[in-house]
Amino acid sequence: MTRRGVSHLVPTAEMTLGPFFPREFAEGVNDLSRGVAGEAIEISGRVVELDGRPLDNLILEIWQADGAGRLENPDFSGWGRAATDAQGNYLFRTIRPGAIPGRAPHINFLILYSGLMRQLQTVMFFESSDDPVLQAVEQARRGRLVAQKINSTSYRFDIRLRGGEETPFFDD
């Protein structure tokens, strides 16, 4: 295909992760905090479908800035992956991200699972703000993207794929 005279390939069609993503691929990669300067935090939550049923072996991946709001830091990967257990629970250990210019501190979440024909993207914020991505969600639903603070180092970010109190997701 040509677009403005430039060679252009169409992105490959995304397809569902399926129910049998190898367990080993999600082991040992949910801790981004090891040996890293910054404020260590834990993010946990439960992922459910319609009717609140928890989802097992669902894959979450995150991408975030370092504690100073930098997206490139040779000492901090910024990336992690976790799988939910049979009760739908996941856990990440990381550091609290700093603010990237023009953005409030946030963590990007990607969700992959059987029954999802393609990836879902959402974002976790630490507090309500005028962040342009948070503002892209209708006002009544923005609170669903703000994590619940459990204590000074723990946050809870539950995700509901579908149904009442559904988590807002983004298309790109």
Added chain:
Amino acid sequence: MAILIERRDPLTQAQGVEAGYAQSARRWPGQPLALRPHTPSELSGPEIRRCLPQVRGDLAGYGAKRALGQLIRLRVRVVDEDGAPLPGTVVEAWHCNAAGKYIHPNDTHDAPVDPNFYGAARLVAGDSGLAELRTIKPGAYPVPDTSGWWRPPHVHFSVWGRVWLSRLVTQMFFPGEPLNDSDVILNAIRDPEARGRCIARLVPSRTSELVYEYQLVVRGRRASPGMP
């Protein structure tokens, strides 16, 4: 390098809820997805090699430890929308054994486990964006709780592009398989050409392996000056 990500084309990408795949109606969001501005946070991404090491490059094995089934070699090339290769990107692959059984506790299908087949590999693409996997051809299997939906032989792939929004998780199919025509997942791609590109190409081989070539195109192209 500034990377541009364009909206998904509904003809070449699945759209969410798919008739015939009951779980999609329980899991795909009921509310419309929000459109967001793309900022450096979405248009950057991890150096994924640092996070995920190579794990197994060969799932077929040799001699007495060889997995049952037709030996195949998958030559998978990862490129972006400009056709530029992504050397050093990570390619995860997983598939069932020749009898249609996954090594996974959640697979309840009554088919034999092959003690010499594990079914999960992670590769790092070489200089030309090429990753090669020697394995066996996966079998077909029925999907539980459906009226006769059989998955055709397929290989799952997970790859990373240049930025966070380039992430690609998909499945590769084999040419000439009758079950391809009725598979709910493959046929969720409405454009026949895009669907056809999800099917690997068999190329001549003089070795003991059938060789298939496949290209994975991750989202993103270089934004050139003068482009809006």
